[in-house]
Amino acid sequence: MSIQREFPPRSEQLSHEDLLELYRTMVTIRIFEDQVxxxxxxxxxxxxxxxCQGQEAVSAGAMKALRPDDYVTCTYRGHGQCLARGMQxxxxxxxxxxxxxGVCKGKGGSMHLTDISRGLLGSFAIVGAGLPVAVGxxxxxQLRGEGQISATFFGDGSTNIGAFHExxxxxxxxxxxxxxxxxxxxxxxxxxxxxxxxxxDLASRAAGYDMPGSIVDGNDVLAVYDAMADAVERGRxxxxxxxxxxxxxxxxxxxxxxPAKYRTREELDAWVARDPLPGFLKVLxxxxxxxxxxxxxxxxxxxxxxxxxxxxxEQAPWPEESRMGEDVLV
Amino acid sequence: xKEEMSxxxxxxxxxxxxxxxxxxxxxMGEDIAAAGGVFKATEGLLKEFGPIRVRDTPxxxxxxxxxxxxxxxxxxxxxxxxxxxxxxxxxxDQIANQIAKYRYMSGGQTTVPLVIRALGGxxxxxxxxxSQTCETWLLSVPGLKIVCPSSANEVYGMLKASIRDENxxxxxxxxxxxxxxxxxxxxxxxxADLDRPAVVWPGKDVTxxxxxxxxxxxxxxxxxxxxxxxxxxxxxxxxxxxMNVEPILDSVRKTSRLLTVEEGPEVGGWGxxxxxxxxAEAFDHLDGPPQRVTLPDHPIPFSPPLEDAALPGAQRIVxxxxxxxxx
Numbered sequence: 001m002s003i004q005r006e007f008p009p010r011s012e013q014l015s016h017e018d019l020l021e022l023y024r025t026m027v028t029i030r031i032f033e034d035q036v037x038x039x040x041x042x043x044x045x046x047x048x049x050x051x052c053q054g055q056e057a058v059s060a061g062a063m064k065a066l067r068p069d070d071y072v073t074c075t076y077r078g079h080g081q082c083l084a085r086g087m088q089x090x091x092x093x094x095x096x097x098x099x100x101x102g103v104c105k106g107k108g109g110s111m112h113l114t115d116i117s118r119g120l121l122g123s124f125a126i127v128g129a130g131l132p133v134a135v136g137x138x139x140x141x142q143l144r145g146e147g148q149i150s151a152t153f154f155g156d157g158s159t160n161i162g163a164f165h166e167x168x169x170x171x172x173x174x175x176x177x178x179x180x181x182x183x184x185x186x187x188x189x190x191x192x193x194x195x196x197x198x199x200x201d202l203a204s205r206a207a208g209y210d211m212p213g214s215i216v217d218g219n220d221v222l223a224v225y226d227a228m229a230d231a232v233e234r235g236r237x238x239x240x241x242x243x244x245x246x247x248x249x250x251x252x253x254x255x256x257x258x259p260a261k262y263r264t265r266e267e268l269d270a271w272v273a274r275d276p277l278p279g280f281l282k283v284l285x286x287x288x289x290x291x292x293x294x295x296x297x298x299x300x301x302x303x304x305x306x307x308x309x310x311x312x313x314e315q316a317p318w319p320e321e322s323r324m325g326e327d328v329l330v
Numbered sequence: 331x332k333e334e335m336s337x338x339x340x341x342x343x344x345x346x347x348x349x350x351x352x353x354x355x356x357x358m359g360e361d362i363a364a365a366g367g368v369f370k371a372t373e374g375l376l377k378e379f380g381p382i383r384v385r386d387t388p389x390x391x392x393x394x395x396x397x398x399x400x401x402x403x404x405x406x407x408x409x410x411x412x413x414x415x416x417x418x419x420x421x422x423d424q425i426a427n428q429i430a431k432y433r434y435m436s437g438g439q440t441t442v443p444l445v446i447r448a449l450g451g452x453x454x455x456x457x458x459x460x461s462q463t464c465e466t467w468l469l470s471v472p473g474l475k476i477v478c479p480s481s482a483n484e485v486y487g488m489l490k491a492s493i494r495d496e497n498x499x500x501x502x503x504x505x506x507x508x509x510x511x512x513x514x515x516x517x518x519x520x521x522a523d524l525d526r527p528a529v530v531w532p533g534k535d536v537t538x539x540x541x542x543x544x545x546x547x548x549x550x551x552x553x554x555x556x557x558x559x560x561x562x563x564x565x566x567x568x569x570x571x572x573m574n575v576e577p578i579l580d581s582v583r584k585t586s587r588l589l590t591v592e593e594g595p596e597v598g599g600w601g602x603x604x605x606x607x608x609x610a611e612a613f614d615h616l617d618g619p620p621q622r623v624t625l626p627d628h629p630i631p632f633s634p635p636l637e638d639a640a641l642p643g644a645q646r647i648v649x650x651x652x653x654x655x656x657x
Contacts, residue, residue, distance in 0.1 A: 071400075114437075132397050132400065133428065139400070162392055173388060327434050
């Protein structure tokens with residue numbers, strides 16, 4: 001079933017400042033991810049990292065619809081969600097560099113960015129693991145009765161794992177204010193979705209749990225915002241969970257070591273042509289909210305900020321070995 | 331105030347007291363509300379506390395155990411029941427990878443005050459998938475507490491303490507103890523310690539460390555041994571993780587002999603942990619090599635005489651101790 005869509009769309013009520021903020025958020029995510037990619041190639045970021053270039057509109061649009069006291073869980077490809085939710089660039093960068101000043105004191109890394117103070121209840125490295133946690137946070141919200149939402153972000157691959165199904169079922173049967181935001185970027189790691197999933201539209205799985213779902217162009221930040229805002233309204237009213245499927249594409253490989261040879265040049269080019277950043281920049285230009293010159297200035301400013309954060313992270317102190325055993329039991 | 335009650339009733343008393351004391355304590359599990367639990371431990375709690383706080387779940391261990399984590403980091407204190415400890419396998423990721431690691435991976439941003447009550451243990455002919463105690467499945471996972479109450483009084487006090495604990499605690503309840511009665515010291519305000527093993531039967535000739543249902547069998551063995559002039563000291567391990575071996579070391583320094591008795595595997599069992607620690611810390615006090623009495627190395631069989639033969643009984647404990655004493 002589809003959800004009741006607000007008409008006219010709620011995005012029409014966004015101010016010029018709101019729209020600029022959306023663009024700024026997407027640019028920040030893009031430049032941050034590009035910077036992390038470069039740092040990884042330079043050997044300054046270790047292990048692995050999962051980047052989201054091309055998927056920025058999902059994070060920016062969705063977070064815009066939430067309140068500060070809402071809850072969020074995301075996956076190991078969660079830098080975009082965390083930044084869009086307000087995690088500080090410096091703290092995120094230091095965490096990815098494993099430094100003591102990281103948001104998790106260097107103990108989590110790229111895959112586990114967490115900031116409880118902003119309702120970011122965790123980035124989870126096990127596929128599907130964040131969904132039950134979001135269900136619990138949704139139950140917490142329902143019990144508290146203050147209209148909070150619990151939003152969980154996951155990929156198309158997650159919709160095949162058991163925890164996904166258990167979570168949708170629980171949220172539906174308990175009518176919880178949970179929003180399941182699926183970033184369908186057409187690949188579960190290296191494998192295209194058509195080889196693993198019998199349905200093309202993942203929102204159809206929500207119907208199996210009697211849950212409304214909507215499908216949006218995940219590269220259109222205002223469309224994402226609208227779908228999310230409608231789902232948020234449903235949840236705050238006490239009408240239960242919603243599934244929001246965002247069709248999108250990651251322009252990079254699954255992880256930093258993946259050259260993504262499993263997809264064609266044509267496919268990549270077609271999606272790059274629908275890149276959410278120039279797409280929205282055009283909208284801002286048409287509405288005379290942001291001129292090309294101003295946008296270049298904005299990009300320059302953010303580039304400087306993020307380069308400075310990377311440089312600072314490189315110089316920042318490592319965690320003390322003597323404190324490695326802290327934060328286990330209280 | 332002391333009252334004679336069953337292990338089952340002691341569980342219920344503990345849950346009710348803690349729920350009255352703290353409105354953020356919630357219960358979740360399969361059949362715990364309307365049916366009062368398949369083993370009746372939660373009978374009456376739905377009536378007193380209502381369906382919001384005493385909640386029946388679908389058969390979705392990954393879902394509701396993970397949900398317990400979400401609740402615990404957003405202001406609630408969930409107590410989740412696993413109908414059979416064997417179901418830890420179904421939600422192992424949520425327990426070992428998510429709950430146990432959450433505080434650490436976040437750099438200590440919050441605590442995770444949740445309790446998982448897991449009903450384990452053999453002797454009731456439930457066959458291999460419904461008879462394991464499973465504490466060893468979690469023994470190697472940092473970030474969890476694991477407690478093993480051996481009596482009505484212990485389950486009452488330790489369950490209360492577990493609910494008050496700011497850490498994630500797995501409580502292994504033994505289903506064959508559910509109907510066993512004991513004297514329980516009821517006190518709403520207090521809770522047991524989760525610090526240390528306890529000497530339940532003092533002696534001087536051999537230290538027997540046991541847990542859960544093996545404590546009573548070890549005491550039974552101790553009584554039989556006394557008739558043969560061997561005074562065993564039986565220690566209830568109580569808290570498996572974090573394990574405090576100091577009381578065990580104190581005992582071994584007195585007795586010079588160590589036997590562990592566990593309803594669990596020999597390979598990777600907690601007995602090996604105790605033996606390793608005691609050997610390292612009190613080697614010079616040992617008159618002979620420490621011994622372990624454990625389950626045999628195969629799944630628990632259904633057939634009643636086979637199950638009974640598999641479970642360590644007082645006789646086997648007695649024979650092992652006599653062997654250690656050179657008899």
